[in-house]
Amino acid sequence: MANSKAVSAIFESHSKAITSRIVRARKDRDTVASWKKRLTPLLKLIAFDDTKDCGISLDSNWHHSVNVNLYMYEAESFKCDKVMARLWALENWPGLRSQNVNDYPSALNRTFRYNYEDDMRVIFDVYVKSDSPTCRRVVVSEEIQTVPTYKIVCD
DSSP states (O other), X not given: OOOHHHHHHHHHHHHHHHHHHHHHHHOOHHHHHHHHHHHHHHHHHHOOSOOSSEEEEEEEOTTSOEEEEEEEEEESOTTSHHHHHHHHHHXXXXXXXXXXXXXXXXXXXXXXXXXXTTSEEEEEEEEEOTTOSSOOOXXXXXXXXXXXXXXXXOO
16 A cells, blocks of 8 residues: 555654653553564554555553544545555454444544554544535434523522
8 A cells, every 4th residue: 555665754753752652651662673674564544645645643641552543534434445455454453352433423433443452543534524425413313401500599
């Protein structure tokens, strides 16, 4: 999917932040090398060649875990080739422990979360175009709320 140059640029742009956070937490520079070795093949599969409406960010914490945040705006649908190829890669990546999906109809957004055995988590947010020919927001129910208003009364 993405060329090696694009993957290197993504990793290099985030490696200082990853390095400082992991080293501060565990004082273990070997961890950075092992994460780079683990993440590089995955980033090659999920990185975008065209980053106009999509991208990747990396984050780590003191537990030696890494979060990969992948996002795409203006997708034609949740089943377009760009989305499906990345979902397939994430679902078939070794060590998958759990996955879940959350819909956010107000934003035409679906979030795919993947948790892996080695404390790696990938979050893929897909935002569908508001004029998508295949996805739209529909009213499923309506609710009316009664909200009490108060005033202070003293005797």
